[in-house]
Amino acid sequence: MARFRNKKKVFVKPVSKKQQVTVDHVTGDKIPRSFVFSRYRLPGPLKQLQADLRKLMLPYTALKLKENRRNKLKDFLNVAGPMGVTHFLMLSKTPTAPYLRVARTPQGPTLTFKIQEYSLAVDVVRSQLRPRCPQDLFKNAPLIVLSGFGTGEQHLKLTTILFQNIFPSIDVNTVKLSSCQRIVLLNYNKDTKLIDFRHYSIRLQPVGVSRRLRRFVQNHQVPDLRNLQDVSDFVTKAGYGSESEADDEAATVTLASDLGRVNRASTKSAVKLQEIGPRMTLQLMKIEEGLCSGGVIFDEFGNGDGKKTKDNHEDMENGEDEHDEEDEENDEEDGEDIEED
Template sequence: MARKRKNRTHLKGGVASNPGAAEGVPKSFVIKHGQVGSSLAQLVRDFRKVMEPNTASRLRERARNKLRDFLTMAPALGVTHLLAFTLTDVAPSMRIVRLSAGPTLSFRVERYSLMKDLVNSSRRARSMSTVEYLSSPLLVLASFPPPSPTTPPHLTLLMKTFQSLFPPLAPQSLSLSSARRVVLVHYNAERGTVDVRHYLITVKPYGVSKRIRRVLEGASAKSAPSTATAHATLDLGSEKDVADFLLRRRGEPGPSSDGYESAASSASSAGGDDGDAISLADDYVGRNNKKGQKRAVKLDEVGPRMELRLIKIVEGVPGKEGGVLYHEFVKKSKAEAKAQKADHAAKEKLRLQRRKEQEANVQRKKAALEGDKKGKNAGEDEDDEDQDGENDEDMEADEDVISGGEEDLSGDDADDGEGAWDDEEMISEGEDEDESGSESEEEAPRPPPKKLKTKSKR
């Protein structure tokens, strides 16, 4: 018998413990549509991890699903953004759709790297667990020009679009232990592109050498042997003294002659910089990361990494597009833009008119159908009444036939002398005796009936 699979019915992260916190939080769908390769499909799965926990991480697209299917289903589920990846003849493309009225931003993915690519290329790769994805990442917008009359409007809209993808930051109510990840959106003015990076926040002891940090933090998974006996205890079995491990400089066969580490080696191996050191305002995850401790904050990139180029901004959503607000390659004059706006207004007016006509036709058909049902019911009642009247007439006719037959029978008996009873006819004495004798014979006692023999069961 197959094992019953339990479905997860609880919400993710802090939403399960505080349902009211989900109100006003942006939610997203990250999907792929059309024929895409395995690499782009993996990019979609990686970007869902970036958008955790307020995204459908287990959403499965089917080949017959269209983009309008997700657009129709998203508002009922409270989804505010749709990120759709597809593969074009030029390059991969990504669209960010603000539901349910738009706008729609179309990007060309110039370059991208998957999470596994960054892990394989990094010397200090960090393993990600599910705990890091239970809270939303912190958004950092870098190198975007501030909103002003001289700033191009499409850059301001681009910045606000990325800002609306993630929950707003509230420093007064933010828990320090929930700040685990950072999403960096950097605008490159020289190339005209947007770089998207994903980092993991790490906190390390400050002001101590790397070897002492290893003693305090324990052996890392990378330095430990890749067997089942790997543990967090530092292995010093190859050292004669703990000073051989703590005071030896990199590349030296052993500790210095005086038994102490030099100032140069201490300065070179000391972890952290004054710019990286902070005092923890609250307890943080990790060993000895208590409130008030001085720690060095590092960012480890975990991916994915994308370089996006904004191509077009359109009013509305796919299938109900409006005017083009910005285009990277097509530039129109004011007259052309005005004519295009009037054309879109006329199309929208025609669409609303057709919708009203369709609704009126639906109401008319419903009224006609109800009228037909009422007329059919009334006709059935009239047929029942007619049938009742016909049945009454048939019953009366049958009674007449019966009564008439009785009159005919009485008339035939009167006319026909055979078999008629004559009251004046006299009975002879002999006949009377015979009848009396027969009556006496009938009155004689009869013997009791014999019992039937039945076969007894042996």
């Protein structure tokens, strides 16, 4: 007996004032926003990686995006327009490896990366003796730094442009130093053709000031001087009289304005980076003209003439076909919702 399927429905919440498109005062264009979601089922670790990527893309992303396993790409695309979403970050898993697609909406291009290795944010934090995560760390978008992409190759130029446009632009003359708290670093190794993806927090420390004095000023706590003969003993006490970390001249900057109670304008401060994760090692596999479709501009194992190679992407395409067949057999839902909290 033939089975009748109900037409799929997508529920789009009305666009609130908070979700309206905002304009970047530097470029005059709308501020880029993103959706981070999965294509088909993901194992537990990759689900956590998806959550880490959503947190990394804050504040211009949907941290609590509600997705259904039956949602198709066109469902997300229909919602992207009213919400001002400009980029998709899509995670998928094949029998051999996980993949990350980064696409510009609504017409592409789409870059497909193979995730060679990855570490979750929680793993990075556990490996540190003194993890650091202030409450307002994700209040502003991170800075983006690209290294090693200036080889002149066309596919690397496209990669540079796409990643630069994922995050809002900054004006070095007007940007507030207090808003520069995170940095995303992408380093391309031309020998291995791999991209190291790192996420750091930025903090400044005044040069020549002991750690004990910094903590005293920052925490507003009255020090215990009962066992000291003189106040100078508090500063010159063994183990606290000098910095435990050497100040590198190359990593020092002169501040143009005050930053907190310790870092003052016209004084030198040391720039410290602390990794907060996630961490990934990516390999660029393919660049398509459209949104997960269209001619192939670049193929790692092909000639980039717009034709797909037969063997190199067979595993990725077969993995998606298997998910499609499984979803067709198990489709028991009348409608599908995509919501942003």
